[in-house]
Amino acid sequence: MSTVVLPGQHVPAQHVNLKLGPGLLQSTGSSSGDASTAPSIIATRAGTLNHSANRSKWWVENNSRRYVPAAQESVIGVIIQKAGEGFRVDIGSAQPASLDGLAFEGATKRNKPNLKIGTLVYARVSLAHKDMEPELECFDAQTRKAEGFGDLKGGFLVRCSLAMCRQLLDSKHFLLPLLGARFPLEVAVGVNGRVWVTAKDVREIIGIARCIEAVDPDGGGMDEAGVMDFLRTLGL
Amino acid sequence: MRPPSPSIPEKEFLFTALKQSLRLDGRSPLELRPPVLSFGPELGWVECALGKTRVIAHVDAKMVKPPPERPFEGIITIHSEISPMASSEYEIGRPSEEEITITRMLDKVLKRSDAVDKESLCILAGQRVWHLRLTLHCLADAGNMLDCACLAGIVALKHFRRPDVEVIGDEVTVHPASERAPIPLSMHHTPFCLTFAFFPDPETSPVLDPSQLEQRLSAGLMSVALNAQRELCVVQKLGGVPLSTDEVLRIVNVAVIKAKELDQLVDTRLKEDWAGRNVELI
Numbered sequence: 001m002s003t004v005v006l007p008g009q010h011v012p013a014q015h016v017n018l019k020l021g022p023g024l025l026q027s028t029g030s031s032s033g034d035a036s037t038a039p040s041i042i043a044t045r046a047g048t049l050n051h052s053a054n055r056s057k058w059w060v061e062n063n064s065r066r067y068v069p070a071a072q073e074s075v076i077g078v079i080i081q082k083a084g085e086g087f088r089v090d091i092g093s094a095q096p097a098s099l100d101g102l103a104f105e106g107a108t109k110r111n112k113p114n115l116k117i118g119t120l121v122y123a124r125v126s127l128a129h130k131d132m133e134p135e136l137e138c139f140d141a142q143t144r145k146a147e148g149f150g151d152l153k154g155g156f157l158v159r160c161s162l163a164m165c166r167q168l169l170d171s172k173h174f175l176l177p178l179l180g181a182r183f184p185l186e187v188a189v190g191v192n193g194r195v196w197v198t199a200k201d202v203r204e205i206i207g208i209a210r211c212i213e214a215v216d217p218d219g220g221g222m223d224e225a226g227v228m229d230f231l232r233t234l235g236l
Numbered sequence: 237m238r239p240p241s242p243s244i245p246e247k248e249f250l251f252t253a254l255k256q257s258l259r260l261d262g263r264s265p266l267e268l269r270p271p272v273l274s275f276g277p278e279l280g281w282v283e284c285a286l287g288k289t290r291v292i293a294h295v296d297a298k299m300v301k302p303p304p305e306r307p308f309e310g311i312i313t314i315h316s317e318i319s320p321m322a323s324s325e326y327e328i329g330r331p332s333e334e335e336i337t338i339t340r341m342l343d344k345v346l347k348r349s350d351a352v353d354k355e356s357l358c359i360l361a362g363q364r365v366w367h368l369r370l371t372l373h374c375l376a377d378a379g380n381m382l383d384c385a386c387l388a389g390i391v392a393l394k395h396f397r398r399p400d401v402e403v404i405g406d407e408v409t410v411h412p413a414s415e416r417a418p419i420p421l422s423m424h425h426t427p428f429c430l431t432f433a434f435f436p437d438p439e440t441s442p443v444l445d446p447s448q449l450e451q452r453l454s455a456g457l458m459s460v461a462l463n464a465q466r467e468l469c470v471v472q473k474l475g476g477v478p479l480s481t482d483e484v485l486r487i488v489n490v491a492v493i494k495a496k497e498l499d500q501l502v503d504t505r506l507k508e509d510w511a512g513r514n515v516e517l518i
Contacts (some may be wrong), residue, residue, distance in 0.1 A: 078243040090240045118244040156249040196245070202253050206260055219288070234262070 002050065005043040005060060013041045013051070013058040021059025022070050023047060024226035051123045052175035063163035063217060067092040069128040074149075076157065076190030077136065079119045086123045087115060089123070092192045095133045103137035113151070118151040120196060122188045152188060157199030161218040162193050168212070174224045175215050176213060179208055182236060247453055254440045259450075261287070265443045266490055268430075272382075272516055279418065280396030284388035286445065288378035291385045292394035297399075299408075302358070302365040310365045312347050314339075316372040323448075324362065332369020337471065338374065338382050341472060344387045345429050345461045346370065349469040351487040353422040359401055364408055366398060368421075376407045379448035380461045386429035391502055393421060395509070398413045408501060425463040428495045429470075432458045432487055442487065444494065458484075460491040464499035 005011060008204070011024060020026060023045040045075045047062025069091065076087035077097060085098040099121065101112040115121065126134035140150040168175050168189045178186060183204050188196040214222040214230060222230065250260065257265055269287040273276065280295035280307060318326045318335050326335060355367040372385050395417035402409040433446035433454035441452060451457065456476015461469040468488065
């Protein structure tokens with residue numbers, strides 16, 4: 001199932017309705033000029049190759065620290081500047097993203113959210129093109145409902161590796177259910193290596209932050225039993 | 237690119253946690269991250285890690301002609317390289333104010349505090365002296381790079397051994413390590429640098445060895461360099477919150493205890509390393 005690919009390597013992805021995820025590229029303009037050949041897919045980054053059960057969706061997974069925006073991903077950003085109608089947001093990518101003032105639930109021309117510089121927002125990447133700055137939105141474009149997006153008040157922001165936050169989004173991962181069984185907590189996971197957490201007590205928030213850091217494959221990669229012991233030493 | 241300043245929730249949370257004397261990495265306010273020293277195959281090659289902050293120090297020596305105004309003294313130069321590898325806020329060719337502060341402080345702690353006996357580096361007066369070159373590579377910055385770099389530098393100097401030389405008349409013979417055991421540098425003392433961070437709220441106690449977030453949100457840093465014999469070498473405080481004399485004295489007393497601990501740690505680590513090495517040298 002998991003094969004390692006390197007940039008430039010051909011990937012045997014074939015399906016009638018093929019969908020390519022991050023790290024894969026359909027190379028156009030093949031030199032042979034033969035129209036009957038299937039489009040050739042190459043990897044653009046190193047990592048393990050994964051595909052969905054029916055082999056229609058393919059993607060490359062790897063661990064890095066620098067986030068490269070991709071459309072439809074949920075991210076956590078910090079407002080760094082107000083720019084005309086909207087905001088400029090730092091999402092940890094090479095360029096800051098732009099967030100339109102009207103891309104919020106219930107926002108109108110007259111009634112726009114007034115976010116201070118330094119506010120955390122949970123948003124979705126609506127446009128990610130390699131030659132343009134990424135664009136964010138804080139609502140579902142179809143329903144115009146917030147769907148959990150918007151500014152994040154209180155709590156704390158934990159920074160982790162990109163592999164870690166993808167693992168946290170996996171419902172089968174042990175960490176968040178384990179913590180949630182001990183005390184109530186609220187979490188927003190952005191795939192840009194930022195996790196916003198909040199709980200009732202300061203100690204609990206510090207505990208969550210330290211657990212995420214300990215489980216992070218970049219900084220220890222602690223397993224479930226290890227986290228249990230670790231929580232006991234923290235007195236949570 | 238300078239990273240944007242920490243967000244409002246991060247700032248508020250850090251301040252509330254510190255008010256309850258809780259730090260984000262579970263340390264108490266006046267606790268140092270345990271320094272991890274690892275030695276390379278060469279003498280004078282040390283990697284020092286304070287948490288995720290990592291610095292490599294390397295010493296090498298060569299013979300040069302001394303400048304005419306100081307014919308009896310060896311030369312020590314420090315090359316500190318703070319590259320974008322450490323953190324995206326550092327740029328090549330355009331040193332930020334913080335970088336300059338670190339470089340100058342390293343110079344003060346390692347060179348101007350007279351840790352190494354320069355006269356012992358003289359081989360032949362006016363003709364030949366040792367030129368020690370200490371190179372510091374900052375690999376990762378997770379806060380308090382200055383202390384980490386100072387510790388790496390001083391341990392590298394203590395770890396380094398120069399080849400033995402013999403002088404007969406005007407003839408200088410260098411004995412390679414295989415022939416005669418290399419000689420450690422003669423050190424006057426071992427200064428350690430300790431950095432404290434202060435916060436805008438006067439009720440929050442100062443913290444030792446600030447992490448990156450603490451350093452960025454602090455209202456002022458104070459660096460104290462001293463040795464285990466309670467001799468103060470450098471006190472640096474550039475702006476920030478005003479401090480009373482009592483407060484400064486209290487911090488210096490804390491620093492004395494920590495410097496003694498560091499001194500012991502460095503000595504044991506150097507002894508351990510030397511014990512593992514002796515076999516191959518002789």
